[in-house]
Amino acid sequence: MLFVSAAMWAAVAIRHGHTQITFGPVEIFCGAFTVFASAIIFLRLGLYRAVIRFMGQQAIWAVITAVSYSTLVLAASVFLTQAAVPRAMPFIYWGVALLLVGGSRLTVRAWYQARLRAKSRNVIIYGAGESGRQLVTALHHGEQYRVVAFVDDDPLLQHSVINGLQVARPEDVKRLINEHNITQVLLAIPSASADRRREIINSLVGLPVHVRTVPRINELVSGRASVNQIQDVDLDDLLGRDPVPPHPELIDRCITDKVVMVTGAGGSIGSELCRQILTSGPRELLLLDNSEFALYQIERELRELKRVTGSSVDVIALLGTVQNQARLETIYRTFGVQTVYHAAAYKHVPMVEYNVAEGVANNVFGTWYAAEAARKALVETFVLISTDKAVRPTNVMGASKRFAEMVLQSLAERESGTRFCMVRFGNVLGSSGSVVPLFREQIAKGGPVTVTHPEVSRYFMSIQEAAQLVLQAGAMGTGGDVFVLDMGEPVKIVDLAKRMIRLSGYEMRMDQHAQDHIQIEFIGLRPGEKLREELLLGSNVTGTGHPMIMRAEEEGLSYKQMNRYLLELIEYCDTMDCAGITSVLTAAVSGFSRHETRHDHVWCKQGRAGRVTLAKPKVPAAAAVSNVQELFPDKL
Structure with a gap:
């Protein structure tokens, strides 16, 4: 309530044109009553509960309303008590109180936001539609990002100002990145077609920024995600193919x-x-x-x-x-x-x-x-x-x-x-054990990204x-x-790695000293892997x-042939005989070549130890089938 008291004194001083002012008992009572009533008004309107650094338009209107009610209380008390103060004093008080109460809050908010800007990362939001506007509102309340501008390919939106931000053209992205030290481009185009998303992402590949996105429209509609849940670019966009709508x-x-x-x-x-x-x-x-x-x-x-x-x-x-x-x-x-x-x-x-x-x-x-x-x-x-x-x-x-x-x-x-x-x-992109989550983890750690072979490709x-x-x-x-x-078409793994590195805002390197670069390291094909x-x-x-x-249309095995192979396999699995297992697979499966080198840990350990009798583990024959003859009636 210090600001209310100061505002009343300043209002009288401004009206009289000097600061040598004396107040009688009636004037002191009017001032004290106004301070007490203003405290109740400010409390009821939530001015003491508001977090200043998050103060927005609604809070500003609350300040104006509270100061206006305080002015009415002052005017009423002066009129009813016939206090010896200038009749213009309440009007002057309204302006001074608004300046002190509201201005102090705006000053603290500006100071806090200046500190945030020094620590936050500068970003561009690609898409000035509804999702982009919701995203910028959400980011304004956080400390992590500072939105510099919108980018949109709609000519009607370009060069306009939305939420206090300029809407730039796609051709201006590179300039904005250089001028404002942009670290991330956030895609806010959840309803865009796959082709359009791919065009936009391709235009951003190679720029020194990390490209991220808001969730797809189906995730937003279903409630599984919200617009401020920023994530890495969809795997579908990395894949570069259009899914066919299901029947x-x-x-x-x-x-x-x-x-x-x-x-x-x-x-x-x-x-x-x-x-x-x-x-x-x-x-x-x-x-x-x-x-x-x-x-x-x-x-x-x-x-x-x-x-x-x-x-x-x-x-x-x-x-x-x-x-x-x-x-x-x-x-x-x-x-x-x-x-x-x-x-x-x-x-x-x-x-x-x-x-x-x-x-x-x-x-x-x-x-x-x-x-x-x-x-x-x-x-x-x-x-x-x-x-x-x-x-x-x-x-x-x-x-x-x-x-x-x-x-x-x-x-x-x-x-x-x-x-x-x-x-x-x-x-399958994103499945457990697939290269995409592995590459993302390696990129997040600063590399290197490990690829088995320069020519290896996968569907x-x-x-x-x-x-x-x-x-x-x-x-x-x-x-x-x-x-x-x-x-x-099959995708070369090294090309996928390069694309992910670029979309993360890095460049590839072959040495270990360049900054802002991620190294790709070729580690050789793993056991059983082919190009x-x-x-x-x-x-x-x-x-x-x-x-x-x-x-x-592919040839299989007759039921009797399959029974014979299964009987052999079940015996070899019981004894953990990897050589026997491999021989059955080689005989039954077209194109499968016998391993020159076997890698099974238990098999190799037993071979080195010179064991002759192999332990019989709990494997399918013992654990799952109580009557083998029932399973293979044609052979037993």
């Missing part, structure tokens, strides 16, 4: 009003399948995973998605392994499962190379047990998630996935009420598009079908009703 009738055919189960539900592919299945209205959605933490995470996420979307689908989390056929069959029968998406597998190439027996047990026998249990429980549709590494494989993981495909092909020969099919595609697809196509392909299967997704992947064993491929899904 809803294909997605719904195996899902809507059906009991659907996803194995490996906590993994990258499995969890995305679950998200998309939930939105298609199944009667029940069963999640199976052997990782308690992964299962907990996806169940919690789906329950939150249910809350946001208002879905009434029952989501049931089930701990279990696909190597336990008895439990799988019990689950199928108990819940009346109609559709199974089998995503449970070990997919990391070097990891399976170092753990051959367990990798084959999970990928081959896990598929066999899940499919055989589905056949016995009369599940309608069983879809295997496969990989391009199954084509002429050079590693155990790829060979095991091709063997799993042939398991389903052999089962499809038998009279059964279950439709078996498999969907084969390449690398890529976003995880959302891959899951959509899997759901659609599953509806097309007639029995034993191998579906191949159109992955577009280029393929999607087809041959050229015998036909189209389907979807432009991105093809049907491959």
Whole structure:
């Protein structure tokens, strides 16, 4: 209330033109009453609660209102008591009090913002639409960013001023970066088409700025994200391909009003399948995973998605392994499962190379047990998630996935009420173990970014598009079908690394001394890795009703041949005989070459120790099948 007292004294002094002023008892009473009443007014209007550094237009109006009420109180007290003060004094008081009360707050706010500007990073917002305006408002309340300007390609907005910021042309970006030491460009164009986003990102590649973005429009509309949740550029934009809109009738055919189960539900592919299945209205959605933490995470996420979307689908989390056929069959029968998406597998190439027996047990026998249990429980549709590494494989993981495909092909020969099919595609951007999160982590640490070989290339697809196509392909299967997704053109890994480095605001370097540069280091191909992947064993491929899904005509094994190979594999897995496992895979899988060097940790350790008798671990034959003769009736 010091400012109120000072304002009254200053008002009288200004009116009289001097500071030698004496007040009588009546005048002192009027002043004291005004100070007391003003304190109550300021308190009720929230002036003491407002955080000065966040003071905006609403707070300024509150100051004007409070000072106006205080002036009315002063004028009323002077009039009622006939105090000996000039009649113009209340009007002068209003201006002085407003200057002192409001000006002091604005001064503190300006001082605080000046300190923030010294510490914050200068950024440009690309997009002056509604999202851009919301973003600049949100950033003004933070300490991390200082928005210098908008950039927009709409001629009607260019050269205008929005939220106090100039709207520049796209051609001015480089100049703005140089003049204002811009460190980041924030894309606020959530509703832009994929082509337009790609054009904008390509125009920014090579500039010394980190390019980031607000979430896509579908994430904003669904409530999964807000406009101020700035993130790195979408993986779809890095991929450089346009996803084809899904065919809803294909997605719904195996899902809507059906009991659907996803194995490996906590993994990258499995969890995305679950998200998309939930939105298609199944009667029940069963999640199976052997990782308690992964299962907990996806169940919690789906329950939150249910809350946001208002879905009434029952989501049931089930701990279990696909190597336990008895439990799988019990689950199928108990819940009346109609559709199974089998995503449970070990997919990391070097990891399976170092753990051959367990990798084959999970990928081959896990598929066999899940499919055989589905056949016995009369599940309608069983879809295997496969990989391009199954084509002429050079590693155990790829060979095991091709063997799993042939398991389903052999089962499809038998009279059964279950439709078996498999969907084969390449690398999924952003999945666990993929290069994109690895590169981002390495860039955040300042490098180096590690690439196995300058010529290594891979097919890529976003995880959302891959899951959509899997759901659609599953509806097309007639029995034993191998579906191949159109992955577009292969992408060189080193080009992907360079693009990510540039979008992070760095340049590449080959030495270790240049500043603001990230080094790319070539570390050599890992065990079982090859330079280029393929999607087809041959050229015998036909189209389907979807432009991105093809049907491959590939030879498999007869049911009797498959039984023989499975019997051999189950014995070699029991004894952890990697040489035996490799020999079976070589004989059964077309194009798979026997390893000259074996990398399995246990196998190598036992060989060095000179052991003759191998320990018998708990592997699928013992853990999942109580009666091997029931599983292989043709051979035993």
